[in-house]
Amino acid sequence: MIDRLLSDMAGSGRWRWLAVVMLVVVSVSEPAFSDPQTNQVDKGCSQTNVTNAAADYAKELNASFSDLRRQLSRSNKSFATTSTAIATAHPIYALAQCRNYLSNPDCVACFDAAVSVARNCSLATGARVTLDGCFLRYDSALFYAQITDNGSHPICGKGSAGKQDVFNTTAKQLLKDLVFATPKIGFFAAAKRVSAGGATAAYAVTQCIETLDENSCLAYLSIAYINIQTCLPISSVGRAVGIGCFMRYSDKHFFAINYQTTEPAYSIMWPGNIISSPGSSGKKKSSLAGVVGGVGIIFALAAIFLFYSQSKKPKAARRGDILGTENYRYKDLKAATKAFSEENKLGKGGFGDVYKGTLMNGDVVAVKKLAMIYSRAKVDFNTEVRLITNVRHRNLIRLLGCSANGEELLLVYEYMANASLERYIYGDKRGMLNWKQRVDIIFGTARGLSYLHDICIIHRDIKSSNILLDDDFHPKIADFGLARLLSENQSHVSTKFAGTLGYTAPEYAIHGHLSEKVDIYSFGIVILEIISGRRSSDIRVEPVTEYLLEQALKLYENEEYLELVDKTLEANEYKVEEMKRMLEIAMVCTQSPPVLGQAWRKW
Structure with a gap:
């Protein structure tokens, strides 16, 4: 009632x-005095500590703190979230927020002080720190919309x-x-x-x-x-x-x-x-x-x-909640992208183009303009807004806002300076990624995908062009226009095919059987592209006609897997056993029966 x-x-x-x-609030970008206000107001540590895989947990916690700091430093904003689903019982969800009157340097300084306090909680599965100038919290449960x-x-x-x-x-x-x-x-x-x-x-x-x-x-x-x-x-x-x-x-x-x-x-x-x-x-x-x-x-x-x-409140993490996005004015985004000019065009997606935009406050963003000639445009728009506003993970693209009241349907994302992975695998930047960077991209993509599956979201279009790279070449999964949300008690749904041929699991392409294994198959194909420097759809004619997956399987079975390695990589860049391990993961992800693909989550 x-x-x-x-x-x-x-x-x-x-x-x-x-x-x-x-109530009129007048703010300025830089206050007249510098004071990060690091006076400690409150602190709390979880009563539960991590005992298994403690070193991995500590590493992931440090990575979470680093990602929050990077967001606060680069975006000149006072709020940031990040999350990671590591292969233990203790994923990490973290949030940082500064008082809006702090300058950006003071905000970062306050955050650093809060992190120092939080580290006193050692390997606790959660901590809350409140300073006069900022707030920091991390936990093993999704708490962003918690009411208590x-x-x-x-x-x-x-x-x-x-x-x-x-x-x-x-x-x-x-x-x-x-x-x-x-x-x-x-x-x-x-x-x-x-x-x-x-x-x-x-x-x-x-x-x-x-x-x-x-x-x-x-x-x-x-x-x-x-x-x-x-x-x-x-x-x-x-x-x-x-x-x-x-x-x-x-x-x-x-x-x-x-x-x-x-x-x-x-x-x-x-x-x-x-x-x-x-x-x-x-x-x-x-x-x-x-x-x-x-x-x-x-x-x-x-x-x-x-x-x-x-x-x-639910006992588990919320699924499918809409936490809200900023509503941008069409004319502001049009001005930011120079009227969606060709010089600002970053690339072309399945149902629209993406443009670089510089907002009036100086923030650089990526603006996706959905092509209204496609009947799916409105559906894709609603899907992305509905799903992505609820997901916060450092390996998933961040939706900053949208515009639906003007002449076009526009989605505003954080800007990725290094564009998509495909440019560095077989595009104009081929050969620029070393082996360590490639492995980090594989790991980061796996974490982002694992997080999506934990909250019952199936992406349906995992491919190299939908994996974007930030300034430090950290991967972020993008383009959620085809994503589907499964209920907690669903293992799969039957639906019409949607995705990209060459990355699509056979049971989905043929029978419309959609489950998280569809994404796992696509992830395996992306690993093969990262290892080989070839497109999944490329055909090797000699000595026999083979697609990338066919060739990889044959070379692996014959223990000639180094023949698959991208020739732009130096032999001293990688260890043979590590290369073999990456190839094994790709093989497990892509082989039938599809249940074998679950093995990737144990990696």
Whole structure:
């Protein structure tokens, strides 16, 4: 009953008349002072430790930290996630978030400090670290959209304000306004409020992790607001921390002077009255008591939503949730790509072209324009948005947003400087990848694919052109237009063929039998391409006509597998046993019966 009520309120617009309509936040790219705010606020370590394959786990944890740092450093953003499914019982999901008022160098410095604290948890399967300037969490379970009040508590500072009663009223009202404003304006809000007569001022910030939806953010902040009430009457400084949010107030400013909100220009609308802010031109038309009573009802509803959601949360990782993407304006993306000019064209996909774009803030992105002449364009668009917004892994391409309201259907991805793997295997960059880089690409692709299968997503079009390489040649699986989501109790589905011939498992191409083994077969073909430097569809005529897979199988059976190795590789670059091992993996992935392909997951 409660979830229906909340759903109706959110869907019908009734929620809107309860919400803060506007709070203007003015931000700048570089604050006026440098302070990473590394004061430790809270820390927690999981009670479960990794005992098996501890060295592998430590290596993967370090890689996760490195990937988060790389994202924060390169994208000039304050939020990052990564995940990896290693061959143990303890995959790693990690998230980092900075306060928006920090400069990029300060954000990275705060993150580094948080990592140092998290390392004190040793080989725990999870940790949470909250510093004044940032938040870091990792866990063995998918928690990005988790709804729980576990770990929520206040942290009160020492000392009181000069006029504590006046300050208390001012700070309380400011925090209340920010609770409602934050979910509306995008996960973060900061503001200053001067008391009537100018006797004192309060500064406050509120922030939710960016993987939450609007209602969940409001629920978390409502709990934080209730918790922080214990600090307000006695302290001029207070914080409330939780899994999903952070709240802080003070009688002294702790963000740069040029990162100020305007006097909160809010209008909280109730049936029959409007309460205007002190900074607005209107006068108060009802008593503060009436407002507090009404706000109390909303906090109660938010708390009920939080606890009710917790009682319904799944025991396993969520599958197929949509966490949301940024909506870009068509005209902005058109300008960013120079009107989708040929000089900005990066490549051509199955149902559209991809262009390099430079946004107004300087961020470089890849924009995929779906060709509307194909009947599948809308289907592919919906598929990618629905599935990829929920997957966060360092070996999967990150969907940043989309545009569906303009003249075209556009998808916006993180930009991969080195384009696709096929360029380096048999394209214009052939011969530039050494053996170590090739092995790393095989491992990275395997991790990304394993993660997809763990959350029941079948890609259906794994091939070299759909594996992109970043600045450091780390692979990221791309192009999810053909992907399918299986339910947890499904081992396969029967469907029409869709994919690329030469990479497709026979049981799927002939009978339409779709399971994760389809991707495993395609992965085996990609390994052969990486080893040989040849396309899967290339035919070797002499001494007999053979496709790549046929030749590889024959050479392997005759123990002449080195004959398959790309001639651009130097013999001293690789060990014969390692090359043989890679070929064995490819053979297991591609041989019938398809169940043999499961052996790759043990690798």
